[in-house]
Amino acid sequence: MTVEVERKFVCDAEIMERLQDIGAKCIGQRQFRDQYFDSPDFILTLKDFWLRCREGLWELKCPAVSGAAPDNDTETLCTQYREITSLPLIQSEVSRIIREHTAEGSESNSSPREQIDKVAENEDTEICSADDTKWLNVLNLVCFAEFKTERCSYMLEREAGAVRVDLDQADFGYCVGEIEVLVPEGGDMNAALQRITGIAAELGLSCEKKIKGKMDVYLQRYRPEHYAKLLSAHIL
Numbered sequence: 102m103t104v105e106v107e108r109k110f111v112c113d114a115e116i117m118e119r120l121q122d123i124g125a126k127c128i129g130q131r132q133f134r135d136q137y138f139d140s141p142d143f144i145l146t147l148k149d150f151w152l153r154c155r156e157g158l159w160e161l162k163c164p165a166v167s168g169a170a171p172d173n174d175t176e177t178l179c180t181q182y183r184e185i186t187s188l189p190l191i192q193s194e195v196s197r198i199i200r201e202h203t204a205e206g207s208e209s210n211s212s213p214r215e216q217i218d219k220v221a222e223n224e225d226t227e228i229c230s231a232d233d234t235k236w237l238n239v240l241n242l243v244c245f246a247e248f249k250t251e252r253c254s255y256m257l258e259r260e261a262g263a264v265r266v267d268l269d270q271a272d273f274g275y276c277v278g279e280i281e282v283l284v285p286e287g288g289d290m291n292a293a294l295q296r297i298t299g300i301a302a303e304l305g306l307s308c309e310k311k312i313k314g315k316m317d318v319y320l321q322r323y324r325p326e327h328y329a330k331l332l333s334a335h336i337l
């Protein structure tokens with residue numbers, strides 16, 4: 102499992118030139134469609150878990166416990182999420198979160214307990230396949246966001262290790278850049294944060310505010326009720 106450490110930035114007109122100036126190599130351009138899933142009462146996202154299907158590949162981003170950061174600004178501007186990409190592991194983790202939520206006694210969860218348990222058992226024996234979306238129905242998960250992204254990716258090789266920069270343009274009219282380092286679980290988080298800060302400085306990024314991601318803008322525009330709940334829970 103890996104932890105994704107990431108800092109978003111505003112994508113201005115000169116960014117490609119600046120990337121070139123600091124020696125970034127373009128490693129490709131691609132388009133993908135993302136679908137995000139949650140229960141109708143937002144069990145996953147209110148706990149900061151993000152379940153996504155991107156072109157048939159599933160991923161669950163889970164909040165990672167932050168280690169000591171080199172300075173407060175770096176910690177504030179970066180996000181850290183553990184990424185699970187194995188479908189059986191995703192299914193059992195999502196089942197566990199929903200089971201625990203049910204056990205906490207929420208009235209709003211409508212998934213019968215036995216069915217949730219059955220999905221968790223199935224994952225152990227890997228009965229569910231990637232195309233099989235029955236598990237979404239069983240866990241009462243629905244798609245709450247769907248959009249396409251056009252992405253240009255760059256790689257920067259530095260002594261401390263490689264850093265990736267993605268420039269994203271979402272089909273609902275929002276552009277954002279991301280400086281990203283993947284750290285193996287248990288790896289040196291501070292070193293990753295420092296590498297990101299170094300590249301941000303090389304790019305001349307001065308903004309001290311956290312920049313909104315695609316989801317932030319999408320929910321604000323198209324799912325204001327969901328957005329408001331996440332804001333009150335301090336998730337976004």
Ligand code: V4E
Nearest residue numbers: 109151162180182279311312313314315316336337
């Ligand atoms: C983690 C998260 C969400 C899931 C999407 O994450 P993000 O990295 O923004 O999307 P994308 O398309 O770049 O995915 P990748 O290709 O890197 O896998 S949606 C909201 N969050 C939480 C979150 C947060 N709290 N703050 C910020 C600045 N970003 C995301």
